[in-house]
Amino acid sequence: MSTGTDPTTDGLVPTRIELQRIATHVLARGRAGHGGRIGLRVTPSGIGTPVFGPDETVLRLTATSLVREHQGPDGAVAAVLPLAGRTLAEVAEFAGVGLDAPFAPGGDAPAVGDPDAPLVLHPAATGVLLGWFTTGARALDDVLAELSAPTVVQLWPEHFDVGLACATGSGGVTLGASAGDGTVPEPYVYVAPWESGRPGDPRYWNAPFGAVTTRADLAGGDPVDGTAAFLRRGLDLLSPA
Numbered sequence: 001m002s003t004g005t006d007p008t009t010d011g012l013v014p015t016r017i018e019l020q021r022i023a024t025h026v027l028a029r030g031r032a033g034h035g036g037r038i039g040l041r042v043t044p045s046g047i048g049t050p051v052f053g054p055d056e057t058v059l060r061l062t063a064t065s066l067v068r069e070h071q072g073p074d075g076a077v078a079a080v081l082p083l084a085g086r087t088l089a090e091v092a093e094f095a096g097v098g099l100d101a102p103f104a105p106g107g108d109a110p111a112v113g114d115p116d117a118p119l120v121l122h123p124a125a126t127g128v129l130l131g132w133f134t135t136g137a138r139a140l141d142d143v144l145a146e147l148s149a150p151t152v153v154q155l156w157p158e159h160f161d162v163g164l165a166c167a168t169g170s171g172g173v174t175l176g177a178s179a180g181d182g183t184v185p186e187p188y189v190y191v192a193p194w195e196s197g198r199p200g201d202p203r204y205w206n207a208p209f210g211a212v213t214t215r216a217d218l219a220g221g222d223p224v225d226g227t228a229a230f231l232r233r234g235l236d237l238l239s240p241a
Contacts, residue, residue, distance in 0.1 A: 136177020
């Protein structure tokens, strides 16, 4: 398993941290204010919320901007805020989200931090990270029909990964694609069984919680195909014929 970052993406880790702050404290916080749910979705150009609130609002994060869509007096309208040079406070204000309101997204979620400090977003790294979520979502869709009792594919801001859970012969498993974390700093895909057993090939089970392969490990081939194949390998080991 590779642990190096992509040499063409300077600032991958700080950009991930900033994107997770926006995802948690703008997108998820905005949705949570109308029903309490924080799950997000992968969009064609990044990540966003489902429709929420009385104005049928959608907040979408792209590689360069925050987009706010809602129902106005004359129908559906959209507004765009370029992210370059902005602060978290400015992004939240544009989205109509209050950063001082009580909000409990989970123990692994990032803190608000300094809301008035300029966001540090490296363009290439932003594209890589949001593109990885697209890869993960497409791979999960690719295997979806083969799964038993799958949950909805969601992006969880507190972990900053897109994933689902399903049943297996040994109990259950979570499948997903993460933008990276303190243990694996680059984007990776994972298979995390709920049970303690790790059947079959011990070389596959290379992480304390299950199995991981990184974006770099999948370089040179189609990343969606490679991600789906890695997921299927874990599922096969957990539910042998």
